[in-house]
Amino acid sequence: MATTTPSPTRSATTRTTRTTRTTTRTYNDAIDALNSLQTPYAAIEARRRAGIRPDATSVREMRAYLARIGYTPRDLDRLNIVHVAGTKGKGSTCAFVDSVLSRYQRRGGSPRRVGLFTSPHLIAVRERIRINSAPISEELFAKYFFDVWDRLEANADVAADDAAPGSKPIYARYLTLMSFHVFLSEGVDAAVYETGIGGEYDATNVVEHPVASGISTLGIDHVFVLGDTVDKIAWHKAGIMKPGSPAFTVEQVPRAAEVLKARAAEKGVGLRVLDIDPRLAAVKIRPDATFQKKNATLAVALAETALRRLDPSFSPDPDALPREFVDGLEQVVWRGRCEVKVEDHVIWHVDGAHTVDSLKMAARWFVGECAGRAGGGPRVLIFNQQGRAEAVDFLDGLCNTVKDTGRGFEHVIFCTNVTYAATGYKRDFVNHQHNPADIEKMTQQRVFADRWKKLDPSANVMLIPTIEEAINAARGLASGEHKVQALITGSLHLVGGALGILESADAL
Numbered sequence: 001m002a003t004t005t006p007s008p009t010r011s012a013t014t015r016t017t018r019t020t021r022t023t024t025r026t027y028n029d030a031i032d033a034l035n036s037l038q039t040p041y042a043a044i045e046a047r048r049r050a051g052i053r054p055d056a057t058s059v060r061e062m063r064a065y066l067a068r069i070g071y072t073p074r075d076l077d078r079l080n081i082v083h084v085a086g087t088k089g090k091g092s093t094c095a096f097v098d099s100v101l102s103r104y105q106r107r108g109g110s111p112r113r114v115g116l117f118t119s120p121h122l123i124a125v126r127e128r129i130r131i132n133s134a135p136i137s138e139e140l141f142a143k144y145f146f147d148v149w150d151r152l153e154a155n156a157d158v159a160a161d162d163a164a165p166g167s168k169p170i171y172a173r174y175l176t177l178m179s180f181h182v183f184l185s186e187g188v189d190a191a192v193y194e195t196g197i198g199g200e201y202d203a204t205n206v207v208e209h210p211v212a213s214g215i216s217t218l219g220i221d222h223v224f225v226l227g228d229t230v231d232k233i234a235w236h237k238a239g240i241m242k243p244g245s246p247a248f249t250v251e252q253v254p255r256a257a258e259v260l261k262a263r264a265a266e267k268g269v270g271l272r273v274l275d276i277d278p279r280l281a282a283v284k285i286r287p288d289a290t291f292q293k294k295n296a297t298l299a300v301a302l303a304e305t306a307l308r309r310l311d312p313s314f315s316p317d318p319d320a321l322p323r324e325f326v327d328g329l330e331q332v333v334w335r336g337r338c339e340v341k342v343e344d345h346v347i348w349h350v351d352g353a354h355t356v357d358s359l360k361m362a363a364r365w366f367v368g369e370c371a372g373r374a375g376g377g378p379r380v381l382i383f384n385q386q387g388r389a390e391a392v393d394f395l396d397g398l399c400n401t402v403k404d405t406g407r408g409f410e411h412v413i414f415c416t417n418v419t420y421a422a423t424g425y426k427r428d429f430v431n432h433q434h435n436p437a438d439i440e441k442m443t444q445q446r447v448f449a450d451r452w453k454k455l456d457p458s459a460n461v462m463l464i465p466t467i468e469e470a471i472n473a474a475r476g477l478a479s480g481e482h483k484v485q486a487l488i489t490g491s492l493h494l495v496g497g498a499l500g501i502l503e504s505a506d507a508l
């Protein structure tokens, strides 16, 4: 083991170096070094102002980094990758596929080991890289993190035309690169990959021969990077379809469907558009909602395709899903999505939705849960979405979906993503991409509050600095026999911080 923590070298994509020098290489050292690879707020703003959008250089750069750590894209074929893009439902679809494959894995035979790569993380960075459904340990994370670090430095000049010599990939790309090293080193033979942003130019798109590609529900998100219309967004997502690999999607809005079809034809890919799988009628999908059945439908097709590749004797039954599929779908664990946690005085509804459409979905789910209960104490919303000005427009659908039931939120709390009142952020949540002054002054939360007061003048709107204090404020609203019915939503950072507090521990 080396005795010094490396400090990040200067690079085209890394602008500030914040790594603290220590003499060990622990998980915390790895997270500090990783955090130093975040593009700082000022640089993001400069790019935005200059209108710089991602292009093919990002995938070329990933190939260069892959070479520096000792792999070729061909090596990735050993991972038998299922690749998923989409605006919403990527993570859920990937979790379903992983859960099904893990059931086959546990039975023995094929696959021998299942990898899952998802983003963002909810509670700890290491949950983005899982083996047999479990986040890799802190020790393993630190080991592979610094392996990659050292290899990048030792081969700093390899493929110098495609990635600046001595540079390191930015945060999400580093984790993508590291996941390949983890999975290849640990003998994973089936891996499920969620794209980060988009598809065509996403770091995961260095994969050339996926076993199957899946495109989940498309809608509007990340407009600065991907474009402001659903057809532009669909173009990016369609970039994960590869000649020679089957591709699947679900019913989409017409403009998105057209683009997917056209790009599939261009690439010579047979794209199948799936209706909700009738075999799911016998499966308890949670939540019992159309969007989740679409995710499950896509997952079934992807898992069947992967299993057929891994085990030539596997043949899907058109009439019923095998036990492993049913168990995998029913018992999947995908935290922070449609979770209910019951305390003495509060029923918490926790969902990481953070787009216009998914927030409406989350609101409908909340209303449905509340409707199932007699009486019901005050309705409380805890909301945040940091650093995205357009997030104020997320509020209309959320407010109206609940209000349309005849009863809106009586109390609405806007807080920042700062976890704790006393100690600030957990290391895994440090985010240099936000303007610290905005968090300090609660600039964004004030805009949210003003909008909500217009949407629902009868609501009691509060601004509270941290997640911890927001949770305590909601608890303080309980009175009498009826429990507070609280919805926490708007951001996975918020939801991850909240789960950590509600479970008074690392909820992983």
Ligand SMILES: Nc1ncnc2c1ncn2[C@@H]1O[C@H](COP(=O)(O)OP(=O)(O)OP(=O)(O)O)[C@@H](O)[C@H]1O
Binding pocket: 086, 087, 088, 089, 090, 091, 092, 093, 119, 120, 194, 216, 217, 291, 292, 294, 295, 336, 337, 338, 351, 352, 353, 354, 357, 358, 359, 361, 362, 492
């Ligand atoms: N198919 C869908 N259509 C609309 N909303 C969805 C769909 N699937 C999930 N959601 C909503 O979006 C939230 C996030 O789901 P999930 O983590 O699967 O999405 P994702 O595509 O991975 O999102 P992210 O952009 O955070 O990576 C869920 O909690 C749910 O409210």
Ligand SMILES: [Mg+2]
Binding pocket: 087, 221
């Ligand atoms: Mg997203």
Ligand SMILES: [Mg+2]
Binding pocket: 090, 091, 118, 119, 120, 194
């Ligand atoms: Mg996700």
